[in-house]
Amino acid sequence: MKHLEEFRQVVNQSFGYARQLKKDSGKKIVGYVCSYTPEEVILAAGAHPLRILGTKETIHLADSHLQSYCCSLVRGILEEGLSGRVDFLDGMVFPHTCDSVQRLSDIWRMNIPFGFHLDLILPVKLDTLSAQHYMVDVLQKFRTDLGRALQVDITDEALKKAIRTTNAIRQSIRAIYELRSRNPRLMTGTDLYTLVRASMIMDRDRLNILLAETVAELKVKADREKEDTSLKRIILAGGICNHPDIYPMIENAGGAVVWDDFCTGARYFTELIDEGAEPIARIAGRLINRVVCPAKHIDLDGRARHIIRLVKEKNARGVIFLLLKFCDPHAFDYPDIKKSMDEAGIPVMLLEIDDPIPAEGQLKTRFEAFLEML
Amino acid sequence: MSDIKLELDKRKTKLEKKMQNIMAGYYIDAKMARQNNKKVAWITSGGPVEPLLAMDVIAVYPENHGAMIGASKMGVDLCEKAEAMGYSSDLCSYARADIACCTVNGGPIGGLPEPDMLVCCNNICGSVMKWYEVQARHFKVPLFIYDTPVCHTDYTPEMKRYVEAQTREYFQFLEHETGRKMDIDRLKEIGKNSVEGAQLWQETLDTTMSRPSPMTAFDAFFHLALIVTLRGTPQTLEYYRELRDLMKERSQAGIGAVPKETYRLLWDNLPIWHRMKWLSDKFAEHGACLVADTYTSAWCGIKRELNRDDVIASAAEGYTYSYLNLGTDKMAELVLTMVDKYQVDGIVMHSNRSCRPYSFGQYDLQKIVEREKGIPSLMIEADMVDDRSFSESQVATRIEAFIEMLRQRKGA
Ligand code: SF4
Ligand code: SF4
Numbered sequence: 001m002k003h004l005e006e007f008r009q010v011v012n013q014s015f016g017y018a019r020q021l022k023k024d025s026g027k028k029i030v031g032y033v034c035s036y037t038p039e040e041v042i043l044a045a046g047a048h049p050l051r052i053l054g055t056k057e058t059i060h061l062a063d064s065h066l067q068s069y070c071c072s073l074v075r076g077i078l079e080e081g082l083s084g085r086v087d088f089l090d091g092m093v094f095p096h097t098c099d100s101v102q103r104l105s106d107i108w109r110m111n112i113p114f115g116f117h118l119d120l121i122l123p124v125k126l127d128t129l130s131a132q133h134y135m136v137d138v139l140q141k142f143r144t145d146l147g148r149a150l151q152v153d154i155t156d157e158a159l160k161k162a163i164r165t166t167n168a169i170r171q172s173i174r175a176i177y178e179l180r181s182r183n184p185r186l187m188t189g190t191d192l193y194t195l196v197r198a199s200m201i202m203d204r205d206r207l208n209i210l211l212a213e214t215v216a217e218l219k220v221k222a223d224r225e226k227e228d229t230s231l232k233r234i235i236l237a238g239g240i241c242n243h244p245d246i247y248p249m250i251e252n253a254g255g256a257v258v259w260d261d262f263c264t265g266a267r268y269f270t271e272l273i274d275e276g277a278e279p280i281a282r283i284a285g286r287l288i289n290r291v292v293c294p295a296k297h298i299d300l301d302g303r304a305r306h307i308i309r310l311v312k313e314k315n316a317r318g319v320i321f322l323l324l325k326f327c328d329p330h331a332f333d334y335p336d337i338k339k340s341m342d343e344a345g346i347p348v349m350l351l352e353i354d355d356p357i358p359a360e361g362q363l364k365t366r367f368e369a370f371l372e373m374l
Numbered sequence: 375m376s377d378i379k380l381e382l383d384k385r386k387t388k389l390e391k392k393m394q395n396i397m398a399g400y401y402i403d404a405k406m407a408r409q410n411n412k413k414v415a416w417i418t419s420g421g422p423v424e425p426l427l428a429m430d431v432i433a434v435y436p437e438n439h440g441a442m443i444g445a446s447k448m449g450v451d452l453c454e455k456a457e458a459m460g461y462s463s464d465l466c467s468y469a470r471a472d473i474a475c476c477t478v479n480g481g482p483i484g485g486l487p488e489p490d491m492l493v494c495c496n497n498i499c500g501s502v503m504k505w506y507e508v509q510a511r512h513f514k515v516p517l518f519i520y521d522t523p524v525c526h527t528d529y530t531p532e533m534k535r536y537v538e539a540q541t542r543e544y545f546q547f548l549e550h551e552t553g554r555k556m557d558i559d560r561l562k563e564i565g566k567n568s569v570e571g572a573q574l575w576q577e578t579l580d581t582t583m584s585r586p587s588p589m590t591a592f593d594a595f596f597h598l599a600l601i602v603t604l605r606g607t608p609q610t611l612e613y614y615r616e617l618r619d620l621m622k623e624r625s626q627a628g629i630g631a632v633p634k635e636t637y638r639l640l641w642d643n644l645p646i647w648h649r650m651k652w653l654s655d656k657f658a659e660h661g662a663c664l665v666a667d668t669y670t671s672a673w674c675g676i677k678r679e680l681n682r683d684d685v686i687a688s689a690a691e692g693y694t695y696s697y698l699n700l701g702t703d704k705m706a707e708l709v710l711t712m713v714d715k716y717q718v719d720g721i722v723m724h725s726n727r728s729c730r731p732y733s734f735g736q737y738d739l740q741k742i743v744e745r746e747k748g749i750p751s752l753m754i755e756a757d758m759v760d761d762r763s764f765s766e767s768q769v770a771t772r773i774e775a776f777i778e779m780l781r782q783r784k785g786a
Binding site: 099121130295325333 | 459461462464469496500503505507508517519521524526527530532533535536540543701702730731735736737738
């Protein structure tokens, strides 16, 4: 793949990349912590959205603000802030998701000197009219707050343009997922991870071009290559996956990840935004209709149905759940989802992930045992 | 003097008995609801209960049940059962205990009466929503979520519109479930009682301003049950009037809850239900009185708005602007006020593995209190219900070291 190296560099040097982007383009950089952040509003403000996802560095500062029973994502994000590694940020956006992010927002606001701080208190339930109105209201407020913080007027025109950009990005990533789902040999899981991760970091206009070219390239490749039907097709589910090392382990054990239900994966690109008048209401519409995160409520069994549907659609043989330790919303959902999977006859493996992840040998054995069974 | 003490102690014991009787009666009523053609709703501790009472629905509190499970040391067994069902041991132990209890009808009262509906207000945490979703699937009953946006820094007009709309939806939900019309006048009456109950509770808690303090936070944890479960009922008002008067008399007579009160401390976070007596004795042993806490006073704040004429607006704001739904700095401000008000020498913080919204931010709170008030703090690692990780010897050593520090500071 032609652009893979560029994606890799962006992911490996995400903060270096963002600093450089700021210098070169003069754009303001706005950090955010959750896939419910409307990137479109940030883009429409002429700024650059950067998703912060934990840290690879050792934690030594965040521990004096967060107890040991906090997920590594929240702890890692705080560490990046306290260490000053992200001091190039012009601001941070904290959408309300879980209890841990709620307090992360407070602790960040009280301790991090640089950049503005914006809370985006989205509705927690999404299934009522009043919640949907509130979603629109609160996105309007966000538009005003962000505009004020960045000293720009965020126009409808700019929003519409941003929507076109993110729609195109989402369509491309979906196309790549689909091509790869048909023939997993087209691209390794790690490379796919890299590409998706890069799309939360990279300049979106540049990204858009690279992704479109990648889709075209993969299409040609897909026509040439024969599908490998020997692979055991797997779906990954859970919160986030910030551990690309998982993919080769599954692949080496004879499996292929053909889809996922991660907010750093498929949940990030599902649903497009209607292009048309009242762009804020349309952005709200997507946030309500997209595949739901367990920190939000839309119904009682939608997530289980969604994963079962994915298994059928993608012709997968089993599901591996990666649950981040201390992540309440996911841990509460798991037992009933597992029950639904059992009823549907879908084999499930649960892997609780802490930072660092278990030793490779141990994981390998577990993946092998699971895949063996399928 | 000792005659008065004897008499007041006797009254205190009598009152505690009364509380136990009221609670027992309440749970019996709740369990008989079906026979009496009454509906049962499960509701979160910070949730709007007044509309349920106005509709003659019996309100049951799984969190109060969780506290009873913890206090009767049945928590570990139930938590382990939940874990066997697939629930992570890192989840809130009230939720774990409750979820397991439903499948075995275990616990100190043989399980809660089955709900006809669930009412979940997320002004305390997000865990309750996930927990109530589990129960809605289990019991196959309707779930109403009263979504109170977090007030990190303020209660905005957008929030106000949203929560007020939900108050109206809540009424409709109840009308639909009960087949009755909401009686607004009755609701106002109950609301008034709720406010009065909260005021009486505040007055009771405020008797600890005197030296020596007539009661401790451990007493408050015990007496809290009614303001949680039966606020808004005349019975509750009568009970708290008696309790307040008794505490006033004790304070006038100079009778302290702790012999030779030397140190006055403030407790932060939920009680450690499985070690109430042990902790209470430990502190008392050293002349340390826990004169106030952030937990039981949360039920005073909620109600500050409820007595306005516009029931909908005041309920919405009152329930949204509640302690755990505020930013950490706002919570710290309240703690600083309490430090002054109750003249405390130090803070005891329960770092509660079960409760992330209460516990995250405590380290910052600790620094703020030390900086602003120059008083030390003690952090106790525990869990309110699940005592598997609790180490008595370790905690005892830390308490002793803390008291020693207080002693030196007092001496200086
Ligand atoms: S949703 Fe889970 S993983 Fe994400 S920040 Fe919250 S606790 Fe951590
Ligand atoms: S203890 Fe904490 S997490 Fe559990 S229900 Fe109460 S507020 Fe929620």
